[in-house]
Amino acid sequence: MEGESGDITVASGNRKCSAVTGSARKIKDNAADWHNLMLKWEKLNEDGFNIAANIVNIRLSQRNQQEPVDESSSPPSSYSPSSPPSDAAGGAAELRDECCKLQDIIDKMVVVVTKMERLMTSQQGIQDLEEFQFGPEGRKFPLFHTWNTNQFELSSGVLWEAFSQELKLKQTVLQELAHTSTSDLCMVYLSCWLHQPFIPNQTRLTLEALLLETGHRPL
Amino acid sequence: MSKPALSSLHQALRKSFKTLENNQTVWKSVLAECSPLMVSLGNLAEQSRALSNVQISNTPLRDFPDLEDRLRFKLLQATDTVLGKLNEKMSSLQSVRDAISNQVSAVVQLFEQNTDSLDVLAVTERSATTPSIADMLEWLQDAERHYRQQYLLFGFVLGWVCVMLGVYCFSSTGVFRFLRRKTLLQTLRPDNISLLESAPKRWKSLESPSAEDCITDTLCKVSFFMESQ
Numbered sequence: 001m002e003g004e005s006g007d008i009t010v011a012s013g014n015r016k017c018s019a020v021t022g023s024a025r026k027i028k029d030n031a032a033d034w035h036n037l038m039l040k041w042e043k044l045n046e047d048g049f050n051i052a053a054n055i056v057n058i059r060l061s062q063r064n065q066q067e068p069v070d071e072s073s074s075p076p077s078s079y080s081p082s083s084p085p086s087d088a089a090g091g092a093a094e095l096r097d098e099c100c101k102l103q104d105i106i107d108k109m110v111v112v113v114t115k116m117e118r119l120m121t122s123q124q125g126i127q128d129l130e131e132f133q134f135g136p137e138g139r140k141f142p143l144f145h146t147w148n149t150n151q152f153e154l155s156s157g158v159l160w161e162a163f164s165q166e167l168k169l170k171q172t173v174l175q176e177l178a179h180t181s182t183s184d185l186c187m188v189y190l191s192c193w194l195h196q197p198f199i200p201n202q203t204r205l206t207l208e209a210l211l212l213e214t215g216h217r218p219l
Numbered sequence: 220m221s222k223p224a225l226s227s228l229h230q231a232l233r234k235s236f237k238t239l240e241n242n243q244t245v246w247k248s249v250l251a252e253c254s255p256l257m258v259s260l261g262n263l264a265e266q267s268r269a270l271s272n273v274q275i276s277n278t279p280l281r282d283f284p285d286l287e288d289r290l291r292f293k294l295l296q297a298t299d300t301v302l303g304k305l306n307e308k309m310s311s312l313q314s315v316r317d318a319i320s321n322q323v324s325a326v327v328q329l330f331e332q333n334t335d336s337l338d339v340l341a342v343t344e345r346s347a348t349t350p351s352i353a354d355m356l357e358w359l360q361d362a363e364r365h366y367r368q369q370y371l372l373f374g375f376v377l378g379w380v381c382v383m384l385g386v387y388c389f390s391s392t393g394v395f396r397f398l399r400r401k402t403l404l405q406t407l408r409p410d411n412i413s414l415l416e417s418a419p420k421r422w423k424s425l426e427s428p429s430a431e432d433c434i435t436d437t438l439c440k441v442s443f444f445m446e447s448q
Contacts, residue, residue, distance in 0.1 A: 182273075188290075192280075195297065198286075
C-alpha cells in the first residue's frame with residue numbers, strides 16, 4: 001500500500017536516490033546488504049584460511065613426528081617414548097581447538113548465506129509484487145537507471161548460487177581437513193579455501209553493477 | 220686549450236655518477252619488490268602441482284564435479300596477476316638500465332669528441348680527491364655492463380618461468396600434447412614444475428651482491444669528486 005504510492009513518485013521522475021521509497025527503497029537496501037554480506041564473507045574467508053593453514057601445519061607436523069617414532073620403536077631410545085605421547089596429546093588438543101575455531105567461522109558463513117537467501121527471497125517478492133501491480137510486462141519505467149526488476153532478481157540469484165555452492169565446498173573442507181594425511185590433498189583443500197573456486201570474478205562485477213544501478217556508486 | 224674540454228668532461232662524469240647513484244637505489248628497491256612476487260609464484264606452482272597429483276574423484280571433493288577446472292582457472296588467474304606485476308617490475312628495471320646506458324654512452328661520446336684536445340697525461344692524471352678520467356670512464360662502463368647483464372638475466376629467467384608455466388598449464392589441457400614430441404618441449408615436461416617451485420631461490424641467486432658492492436665502492440671513490448664543483 002505504501003509501496004504503491006512510493007512506486008508512482010519514483011517512477012514519475014523522482015530519480016534522486018536520496019528519497020526513494022517502496023520497491024526502489026527495498027531494492028536499494030538489498031544491494032547495500034549484498035555489499036556488506038560479501039565484505040563479511042571476505043573477512044570470514046581470510047580468518048578461516050589462517051585457521052585452516054594452522055590445522056594443516058599441526059596435522060603435517062604430527063605425521064612427521066609419528067612416522068619416525070613408528071620406525072624407531074624397535075631401537076632402544078630412553079627419552080623418545082616419553083616425549084611423543086605428550087606432544088601428540090598437545091597437538092591433538094591444539095588441533096581440536098583450531099577445528100572448533102574453523103567450525104565457528106563456518107557457522108558464521110552459514111548465517112551470511114542464510115541472510116543472502118533472504119535477500120534473494122525478498123527480491124523474488126518484489127518481482128511478484130511488480131507483476132501483480134503492472135502485469136507480466138512489468139513497470140514501464142525502470143526504477144533506477146536501466147534495469148528492470150527482473151534483472152535485480154536474476155543477479156541476486158547468481159550471487160546466492162555462487163555463495164551457497166562455495167559454502168558447501170567449505171563445509172566439506174572443514175569435515176575432511178583434519179583427517180587428511182596426504183600433503184597434496186591438504187594443499188588442494190587450502191587452495192580451495194583461499195581461491196574460492198565457486199565464486200568467480202564475475203560475482204564481484206555483478207555486485208558492482210548492482211551498486212552502480214541502485215546509485216550506491218556514482219555513475 | 221684542454222681546460223674547457225676537461226671541465227665539461229668532469230661535469231658530464233659528475234652527472235653520470237649522480238644518475239648511477241639514483242638508479243642504483245631504484246634498482247635495489249625494485250629487486251626487493253620482486254622477491255615476494257617470485258615467492259608467490261612458487262606457491263602457486265606448488266598448489267598447481269598438488270592439484271595435479273590429487274585425483275579429485277577419489278577424494279571427498281568428488282561431489283563437486285567442476286571443482287578441478289574452476290580451481291585451476293583461479294590458480295591461473297592468480298598466476299597471471301603475479302606475472303603481470305613482475306612484468307611491471309621488469310619495465311622498471313629496463314628504464315633503470317636505459318637511464319644508465321644513455322648517460323654512460325653520452326659521456327663516452329663526449330670523451331671521444333674531445334680526444335684530440337686531451338693528452339694521455341690529462342686523461343690519467345689524478346689527485347687525492349679526483350680519480351683519473353680513464354678510471355672513471357672504466358667504472359661507469361663496468362656499472363653499465365653490470366646492469367645490462369643483470370637485466371638480461373632476469374628477463375631470461377622470467378621468460379623461462381613463463382614458458383614453464385605455459386607448458387605446464389597447457390599440457391594438462393591437451394593443447395601442448397601434440398607439441399610435446401618436439402625436443403625442446405620434451406625437456407620441459409610438466410613434472411619439471413618442481414623447478415618452478417624453486418624459482419624464488421633461483422631468482423635470489425641471480426642477484427649478485429658483490430657486483431652491487433663494486434658499484435657502491437665506485438660511488439664512494441668518486442664521492443669527493445662529485446661534491447667538488
